[in-house]
Amino acid sequence: MNKTFFYCAIWLLVLVCSSSTLTTLHAAELAFERCQIKLAAVERDAECASLLRPENPDQPNGRQIELFVAKFPSTAAKPADDAMTFIQGGPGGSSIDMAINYYPIIETILSKRDVIIIDQRGTGRSNELSCPESEIEDTFLAFDPVRAEAELNKCKAALSASDLRYYTTSIAVQDLEAMRIAAGYSQLTVYGVSYGTRVAQHYLRRYPETTRAVILDGVAHIGLNLAGGEIARQSQAALSGVSARCKLDTACEARFGDVLDKFTQLAERLKAQPVSVTIPDPTTAKPVTKTLTEQHLFGVIRMLPYATEGLALLPLLVDHAYQGDYTALAAQYLLIERSMTDGFAMGMQYSVMCAEDYPFVNESDHAGVEDTYMSDAIRKSVEVACKVWPQGTMDEDFRDPFESSVPVLILSGETDPITPPENGERAHTMLANSRHLVVPAHGHGVISRGCVPALARDFVVAANFEDFNPTCIERERAMPFFVDSTGPKP
Amino acid sequence: MQTHNINNLRGFWTILRKEVIDNLRDRRTLTTMAVSIVVGPLLLFGFLWFAEKTVKEETDLVNAEPTQLPVVGADNAPNLMTWLAQNNIEIVAPPSEPEQAVKRGELRVVLVVPENYAAAFTAGESAPVRLIHDSSISGLDKIGYRTVQKALLTYSSQIGSMRLVARGVNPSIVKAVQINVSDVASPQARNAQVLSMMPYLIILFIMVGGMYLAIDTTAGEREKGSLEPLLTQPISRSTILLAKLGATVVFSALTLLLVLIGIGLSMDYVPIDMISLSIDSAIIVKTFIACLPFVLLGSALMVLLASFTKSYKEAQSYLGMMMIIPSLPLMLLMMMSPQPSLSNMWIPSFSQGLIIIQTFKGEDIAWNLVALSMGASTLLALLLALLAVKLYQRERILG
Numbered sequence: 001m002n003k004t005f006f007y008c009a010i011w012l013l014v015l016v017c018s019s020s021t022l023t024t025l026h027a028a029e030l031a032f033e034r035c036q037i038k039l040a041a042v043e044r045d046a047e048c049a050s051l052l053r054p055e056n057p058d059q060p061n062g063r064q065i066e067l068f069v070a071k072f073p074s075t076a077a078k079p080a081d082d083a084m085t086f087i088q089g090g091p092g093g094s095s096i097d098m099a100i101n102y103y104p105i106i107e108t109i110l111s112k113r114d115v116i117i118i119d120q121r122g123t124g125r126s127n128e129l130s131c132p133e134s135e136i137e138d139t140f141l142a143f144d145p146v147r148a149e150a151e152l153n154k155c156k157a158a159l160s161a162s163d164l165r166y167y168t169t170s171i172a173v174q175d176l177e178a179m180r181i182a183a184g185y186s187q188l189t190v191y192g193v194s195y196g197t198r199v200a201q202h203y204l205r206r207y208p209e210t211t212r213a214v215i216l217d218g219v220a221h222i223g224l225n226l227a228g229g230e231i232a233r234q235s236q237a238a239l240s241g242v243s244a245r246c247k248l249d250t251a252c253e254a255r256f257g258d259v260l261d262k263f264t265q266l267a268e269r270l271k272a273q274p275v276s277v278t279i280p281d282p283t284t285a286k287p288v289t290k291t292l293t294e295q296h297l298f299g300v301i302r303m304l305p306y307a308t309e310g311l312a313l314l315p316l317l318v319d320h321a322y323q324g325d326y327t328a329l330a331a332q333y334l335l336i337e338r339s340m341t342d343g344f345a346m347g348m349q350y351s352v353m354c355a356e357d358y359p360f361v362n363e364s365d366h367a368g369v370e371d372t373y374m375s376d377a378i379r380k381s382v383e384v385a386c387k388v389w390p391q392g393t394m395d396e397d398f399r400d401p402f403e404s405s406v407p408v409l410i411l412s413g414e415t416d417p418i419t420p421p422e423n424g425e426r427a428h429t430m431l432a433n434s435r436h437l438v439v440p441a442h443g444h445g446v447i448s449r450g451c452v453p454a455l456a457r458d459f460v461v462a463a464n465f466e467d468f469n470p471t472c473i474e475r476e477r478a479m480p481f482f483v484d485s486t487g488p489k490p
Numbered sequence: 491m492q493t494h495n496i497n498n499l500r501g502f503w504t505i506l507r508k509e510v511i512d513n514l515r516d517r518r519t520l521t522t523m524a525v526s527i528v529v530g531p532l533l534l535f536g537f538l539w540f541a542e543k544t545v546k547e548e549t550d551l552v553n554a555e556p557t558q559l560p561v562v563g564a565d566n567a568p569n570l571m572t573w574l575a576q577n578n579i580e581i582v583a584p585p586s587e588p589e590q591a592v593k594r595g596e597l598r599v600v601l602v603v604p605e606n607y608a609a610a611f612t613a614g615e616s617a618p619v620r621l622i623h624d625s626s627i628s629g630l631d632k633i634g635y636r637t638v639q640k641a642l643l644t645y646s647s648q649i650g651s652m653r654l655v656a657r658g659v660n661p662s663i664v665k666a667v668q669i670n671v672s673d674v675a676s677p678q679a680r681n682a683q684v685l686s687m688m689p690y691l692i693i694l695f696i697m698v699g700g701m702y703l704a705i706d707t708t709a710g711e712r713e714k715g716s717l718e719p720l721l722t723q724p725i726s727r728s729t730i731l732l733a734k735l736g737a738t739v740v741f742s743a744l745t746l747l748l749v750l751i752g753i754g755l756s757m758d759y760v761p762i763d764m765i766s767l768s769i770d771s772a773i774i775v776k777t778f779i780a781c782l783p784f785v786l787l788g789s790a791l792m793v794l795l796a797s798f799t800k801s802y803k804e805a806q807s808y809l810g811m812m813m814i815i816p817s818l819p820l821m822l823l824m825m826m827s828p829q830p831s832l833s834n835m836w837i838p839s840f841s842q843g844l845i846i847i848q849t850f851k852g853e854d855i856a857w858n859l860v861a862l863s864m865g866a867s868t869l870l871a872l873l874l875a876l877l878a879v880k881l882y883q884r885e886r887i888l889g
Contacts, residue, residue, distance in 0.1 A: 041668035075677060077757065077768040111763040282660040309652055316656055331658030450576070451551035458552060472552050477576045479648075480569045485656040486614035487649050490567045490607060 029182040030069060037070050039100040047071040051118070051182055053175055055166050063163070068125035069179055070096050072106055072115040080113040082187035082212050084460060085176070087120070089194025089218070089445075091169075091352040092344035094124025098193075105447060108457040113189075118179045120199070122167035122348030129167060129347025131155035145384050152350075152388040159347050165392035167351035173203040180210060187212035189460050193445045194218045194419060195226075195352070201427070202395070205402045213463040215456055217411040218419040218444045221426040223399050227357035227382045228365025229372075231302075231418065236372035238305040238417030239263065239314075245478075246315050251489045252481040256315040262322045263301065267373060270294040275326060282331040292326060296333045298374055303336050305417035306444045312479040312488065354386035356394050401430050408434035409459045411452065413442035415478070437470050441478035450476045501725035505733035509707055510740055518702050523745055527752040534691055534753075535760045538684065542762055548633045556580035557634045562588060563603035567611070567619075570603070570645060577641040592622050599623045599635045614653065679851040681767050686824050688850060689843030692749055693816050696781065697788050699745025700738040701809055704792035707734040709805035728879045731793070735875060738789040746781055750774045773849055780845045780860055783867035787838055788816070790874035797881050819843070835859045836866040 035048035051067040054060045073079070086106070088098040099106060099117045106115045119126040132154065156164070176199070180188050189212045192200030197216040204211045224230065243260035246252040256262070271294040278289045290296075300317065304310035313328075321329040369376050408431045412424035421438045428436035437455070439446040446452050451472035459468060480488035513519045548554060562584040564571050571581050585591040588600040602620040611617035619642065623635045651661035673680070711717040721727060754769040792809055799805040819840035828834055830848065835841045841863035848855050 036670075036672065041670075043670040043672075045672050073677070075680065075766050076763075077677070077766040279658055282658055283663060309648065313652060313656055327658040328656055331660075332655065335660055451578075454550055454552045469553060472578070475576050475578060477572050479652075480572070482652060482656055484612075485653060486612055487653060488569050490569060490611040490617065 029184075030179075032071055035070075037096055037100060039097045042100050044072075044100050044103055047073060049183075051175070051179055053121070053178060055121075055163055057166070057171055057174055065121060065127045065162075067121055067127075067175055067179070068096065068119045069183070070099065070117050071183070072099075072110055074110050074112065074114045076110075076112055081185065082189065083114040083116045083180075083183070083185045084109050084189040084191065085115070086117050087176075087190065087192040087196035087199045088123070089192075089196045090123070090344050090349055091195045092123055092129075092346060092349040093195075094119050094128075094343070094345075095196070096124055097343065102448065105453045105456065108453060109460055112461055114185070116179065116183055116185070118176060120172045120348075121175055122162075122351060123345045127162060128345045129159050129162060129164070129351065130345045131347055132158050133341070145380065148381060148384045149388055152385055155347060156388060156390075164347065164351050164390045165355070167348050168355045168392045168394050169199050169202050169352060170393070170395040170398060172199055173206050176203055177207050177210065186210070189213045189215075189463070191215040191217065191447070191456075193447065195220055197419075197427075198222075198356075202398065204404055204406055204408075205397070206395070208404055208406060211404075211406050213460065214406060214408040215411065215447070215459065216408060216424070216427055217447050218413065218416055219410060219423040219427045220419055221423045222401055222430065224423065225357050225361055225365050227353055227379075227386075228361045229367060229369035229376075229379070230365070231378050232369045232372040232374040232376075234418050234420060235302045235374060237420070238415065239301055239373065241415060242305060242311055242314050246481060249481055251483050252315055255483045256319050256481075259315045259318055263297075263318050263373075266318060266322045267294040267297055270297055277326045277330050279327045279330050282335055288334070290330045290334070292330060292333070295377075297321070297329065298377075299336060300329060300332045302374070302417070304332075305415060308415070308442055308479045311415065311443065312481050316482045316484070350385050350389040351392055353382065354389045355392035356398065358382060358386040359391065360399065404431055405433045406431075407459075407464050409456070410434055410436040411446050412436065412438045413444055413446045413449075414438055414440045415442065416444045418444055433465075435465050435468065435470070437473055439473045440476045442476060497724065498726055498729045501723070502729050502733045502736070505725075505730060506736045506740070509703065509734060509737035513703050513706070513737065513741060516702070516706075519741065522698055522702065523741075523748055527748040530691055530695055530749050531752045531756040534684075534687060535756055535762060535765070538765065539760070539762050542764055544630055545633070548630065549637065551578060554578060557637050558582050559599065559601055559634075559638055560584040560588065560591075560597060561601045561603060563605070563607070566603040566605060566607045567617075570619075573645045574638070574641055577637070577644075579638060579641060588622050592624055595624070598627065598631055599638055601638065676852060677766055678768070679853070681765055682827075684765050684767060685847050685850055686827070688753070689820050689823060689839075689846045690817070691753075692746065692777075692781065692846055693784070693820060693839055693842065694813065695749045696742050696746050696785055697792070697813055697816065700742030700785075700789045700792060703734075703738045703741050704789065704796045705802060705805040705809065707737065708793060708796040709799045710802050713801045727882045731879055731882045732875070735789055735793050735878070738793055739785055742785045742789050743778075743782065746785060747774075747778055750777055767850060769850060773852070777846055777849050780849070780864065781842050783864045783871065784816075784838060784842045786871035787867045787874070790871045790878065791815075794874050794878040794881070797878055815839075823847075830855050830859045832859070832862065835862045838863075838867045838870060841866070 030049040030051060032047035032049045035046055036043040037046050037048065047070070049069045049071070051069050052064045053067055055063045055065050086095055086099050086102065088095040095117050096119050099115070109115050121127060122129040176188070187210045190200045190203055192198070192215070197218065198220045200214050200216060201222060204214055220226065240260060243258065246256055246259050270292060274291050274293045276289060276291045278287050280286065281288045301314065304314045304317070317328050317332060320327070366376070366379060369379065408427070410424045410427050412419070412421040414421060424436045424438065428434050439449055439452060442449050447456060455470055455472070462468070482488055557579045559574065559579045560582050561571065564581055574581060584600060585597065588597070588602065591597045592600055600622040602622065604618055604620070607617045607619065621635070621638065650664075654661040654664070679685075711720065720730060751774060754771070754774050757765070757767050757769050791812065795808055795812055796805045799808055816839035819837055820843050823840055823843045828844070830841070830844045835844065845855060845860060845863060
């Protein structure tokens with residue numbers, strides 16, 4: 001009897017043992033170490049590693065650049081052998097910085113699989129191509145091509161250690177694939193937002209076998225030219241949209257009337273006579289003096305509709321400035337300016353734009369720009385930038401549509417002021433196995449809104465649309481318009 | 491003397507084998523063992539799975555049914571109502587007596603928006619709302635209350651931040667301190683909830699595994715009247731008793747091993763997000779060996795107790811009550827989550843519980859502490875066995 005009992009026990013133990021050894025991952029090349037990744041005051045536990053990559057992919061033994069990789073290990077006892085990655089927009093934003101902000105979303109993924117994120121070459125912690133502080137104040141006073149060119153040359157000189165031609169999307173997706181292989185994952189689930197959707201789509205095109213699923217949030221569809229009149233046109237459409245929505249809202253319409261009209265008058269006034277204001281600094285409360293031109297107004301008005309909360313404040317901010325109280329407008333300008341200079345690597349943005357967009361701009365891309373508040377300001381500054389900046393190359397098929405059967409979840413914000421739902425629709429038409437969700441009332445990037453995190457989590461777990469039920473997004477509502485500084489109607 | 495010893499040894503094995511085989515034929519024993527490998531883990535994980543599923547169904551934003559919220563004075567704050575609806579909260583008509591309705595348990599939570607809400611809100615002051623709930627309600631019924639509270643807090647902080655922006659102030663200045671947390675626990679150790687339940691499950695099954703045999707071979711034999719003929723055999727009474735104890739130990743140990751294997755196997759397949767334990771064969775073997783002294787102790791305790799009783803039924807009720815004894819130290823363990831030390835590792839069941847938790851976590855315990863646990867429990871087991879032997883020497887054992 002005793003013998004039987006022991007044999008039985010051994011047999012059972014082998015089952016336990018074998019089932020646990022079978023899933024052992026093959027050794028990874030990346031040496032991960034426990035670390036804290038930081039964004040201002042926020043810190044997150046992670047595992048960090050650096051991936052060495054040739055700057056010029058055609059010279060594997062040439063100059064190497066270090067790319068920073070952060071991993072959030074899964075909480076599962078036996079995680080899936082694939083991982084999920086997140087790609088930030090810009091171009092020039094740090095994906096790891098975004099991950100620190102998006103941690104609550106990442107956490108929902110970790111119950112099944114690891115999340116691994118790389119700072120795209122030229123951004124964040126991966127040989128960031130940031131320009132030395134320029135005198136932005138001046139460029140906003142009036143666009144001066146001579147001074148702009150000088151600024152750009154200064155930036156180029158500061159970045160002379162790097163060959164600026166090799167910071168394009170086409171090379172970035174090779175880095176992403178190298179990271180996947182070095183970390184030992186069978187596949188990647190790729191989330192991209194804004195410009196990040198361009199990276200995600202090109203990765204899908206290049207590596208369809210190792211792309212498990214894709215989430216595109218605020219889509220730059222294939223072929224979209226960001227160097228043309230797109231930004232000016234979309235920004236104008238967003239402003240007109242806010243004005244129209246305000247007219248439909250009794251409280252807003254009674255309080256502000258025609259927002260677009262007030263904006264136009266205000267812009268004309270500021271253009272004719274810039275206003276010097278002294279306000280308490282929005283963060284330190286120390287007095288700060290600022291000369292506001294119509295360009296500052298445009299900067300704020302362009303950025304506010306990115307989120308429904310900003311949109312809710314837009315009529316109030318315009319109205320206050322229109323009435324002669326510039327405090328909120330100037331403060332908002334300072335906050336936006338600081339987040340832009342801290343958060344985006346302009347050099348990397350030029351490398352991408354001057355290789356992938358600018359050479360393909362034609363006159364029709366500029367159509368209608370004269371009727372927008374920004375007019376041809378972006379066109380002029382891009383032209384100057386790309387004349388100075390070295391032009392990189394891109395994959396031949398980069399701008400061509402492609403086919404794929406990989407599941408793709410496409411997200412658009414209904415009031416997105418830069419990548420509207422039409423963009424998402426175009427991507428949906430191109431990608432056979434895709435679903436396009438338009439989240440009501442929200443702006444640019446909707447992954448953190450309402451039930452979208454849970455939808456994304458379910459989609460990443462299943463990697464198909466079988467039990468996908470996105471009706472919950474219909475609950476989303478716009479933040480009501482602020483009618484005075486205390487808030488909206490109760 | 492030599493012959494006598496051999497006889498005793500042979501008698502020991504004969505009785506042990508007989509008891510083991512008899513018991514294997516017994517459905518109760520087999521049922522207990524089947525339960526230990528299947529139902530035990532199933533109960534544990536079934537419970538956790540159910541808890542997780544229910545919480546998910548109640549809180550998951552994708553498919554959850556809306557939380558019903560009766561609101562008194564909804565007209566005083568239409569935009570707040572829109573916000574609540576956006577957060578999957580369905581505004582319904584309030585009862586005539588909200589407090590009574592909540593007190594009687596007809597409603598879980600009622601929101602009251604007073605008349606002065608609107609005036610305070612538009613004045614830029616804190617606008618009051620009142621949540622009526624019953625704090626004696628706990629568990630899943632609390633979810634609705636929490637959902638509403640969270641939605642209100644989010645609304646409050648969001649409007650607050652935007653008020654600052656409207657005045658040209660950076661909203662992040664109100665967050666004076668950013669609290670970052672670093673978790674040093676290993677992934678295995680993060681399963682605190684499951685881990686704290688493991689000692690209970692395992693210790694309980696060690697006892698249950700040997701219980702029927704302990705009863706059957708003493709009180710049972712006495713009740714059937716088969717004890718007397720057995721005692722008249724030319725084998726010493728202590729040998730008979732030790733053989734019976736041996737059989738009890740065998741089944742107790744077998745149950746322990748099966749439970750451990752059952753847990754180990756189910757860990758690989760349970761679809762529960764909150765559990766991420768991996769229990770391999772090394773952990774099972776370590777735990778099994780470390781718990782063996784408790785198997786001895788539990789068996790000795792049960793055999794001793796069963797010897798006092800006259801009938802099967804009586805033994806069953808006494809032994810059932812006795813289960814509380816090893817549970818008490820485990821409750822203490824659950825509340826304190828102490829580190830293994832010389833001052834606590836001599837306590838039977840407590841120390842095994844600690845070993846189980848530490849080993850499942852994948853953390854090592856100093857060998858001397860494990861030795862202390864094993865030694866102390868074995869010593870106590872021997873004492874109890876000796877006591878039982880002494881008891882059998884008396885004539886009164888025949889009842």
